[in-house]
Amino acid sequence: MEQLGFDFGVEPQPLIKVTPARLSLYDDCPRRYRMTYLDRPTPxxxxxxxxxxxxxxxxxxxxxxxxxxxxxxxxxxxxxxxxxxxxxxxxxxxxxxxxxxxxxxxxxxxxxxxxxxDADVVGLEQWVSATVGSDPAAPSLIVEGRADRIDRRGTELVVVDYKTGRRTPEDADARRSRALALYAVAAGRTLRAPCSRVELHHLPTGTVAVAEHTADTLGEHVREAEETATASRAAADRLTRGGDPDRLFPARPAPRCAWCEFRPSCPEGRQAAPAARPWDLLTPTT
Ligand code: SF4
Structure with missing residues (x-):
């Protein structure tokens, strides 16, 4: 006898939990992502x-x-x-x-x-989190992480990220930073106040790079985060089912291989660039 069935439509996908660091690692080099988060024991x-x-x-x-x-x-x-x-x-x-x-x-x-x-600080390395998605009716991600600092200025929140590297960040870097944009979304939800401004504070030069986001620019960062998160989850699922690790998470050789921590375990990376010494990336002193 034919069984009675109920059509509930498409199965809802489970939410993907991500941090900004995890997403950018996957975008930079899927192999490094795999070695960091999936390979056990860690290479x-x-x-x-x-x-x-x-x-x-x-x-x-x-x-x-x-x-x-x-x-x-x-x-x-x-x-x-x-x-x-x-x-x-x-x-x-x-x-x-x-x-x-x-x-x-x-x-x-x-x-x-x-x-x-003098900042009015409301969060220090505070854990912030938000459920987001490009379709507000069907969120796909839980974005979470620790913002270096969250200030209150007037009725708004500002996400502050400290930088100590060789390169002085510019406003375009603050605008492009998906991590800062996601922290702004998560800080706004967690602390229940509007948050559209993000800042990179570069300690070596005292420079502050600023971006003022809109709902559209934040939405674009969320959409890109969704793409990366979906791709990384699909690759991880196929790996669990026995897929080829090197095809699912390919090496992406680049100059950064000179200082990648997984270089000893990555032949392509060792070929891509000579090894940097552990102090080679220090910001020059004056
Ligand atoms: S050495 Fe280069 S290619 Fe290899 S995992 Fe690191 S970043 Fe990726």
Missing amino acids: TRAGPWAHNTVGAVVHNAMRELFGLPVAERTPERASVLVSRHWRSAGFADAVQVARYAETARRWVADYVEAGGA
């Missing part, structure tokens, strides 16, 4: 890198500084916090360590001197 990694050490120290010092009342966010305190969080991983020698510890102290002290410490 051999190179490192540590001195520029990452400096970045982590500065981020930790800034987080602690902005947890203090405004009156206590002094250049001296900022400098002391760098010393407290300092680590020496990845540097060439003690001379280089001392030079960069001093440089990092100067960066954060200059930031405070320039008036950057």
Whole structure:
């Protein structure tokens, strides 16, 4: 006897949970994504890198500084916090360590001197999250992550991201940053206030790169995030069913292979560029 059936239409797809870091890793190099998030045990990694050490120290010092009342966010305190969080991983020698510890102290002290410490902060490395999708009636993603800092200016929120790299970011970088756009969406939902402005604060130069998003530009970033998330999930599903890891997650050789942490486990990457030394990407000191 024929069974009675009910047609409920298309099966709803489960939401995909993503972080901005995860999405950009997949876009940059699917193999590196696979090695980071899927391969277990994790393949051999190179490192540590001195520029990452400096970045982590500065981020930790800034987080602690902005947890203090405004009156206590002094250049001296900022400098002391760098010393407290300092680590020496990845540097060439003690001379280089001392030079960069001093440089990092100067960066954060200059930031405070320039008036950057007066912010009305509502979030420090705060976990923010939002359910989003290009079709508002059928969201496809849960976007989540930690924004370096979220300020309140008037009735609006501003997402602030610290940078310590060699390149000074421009407004176009802030506008193009999918991570910042997704943080703006997630911060607005989590903290229940409008959030359209995102900023990159470059400590070595004191530069602030700014983007003012609209509903359309945020929507475009969400649409691109959806594309990447859907592609990465499809590849991961096929891998689970026995697919070829190197076809599903191809290597994408580029100059960045010189400092990729998975270079020891990636023949294509080793061919693409000579290995950088662990301190080669440090921002030059003046
Ligand atoms: S070395 Fe290059 S190609 Fe290999 S995983 Fe890293 S970024 Fe990708």
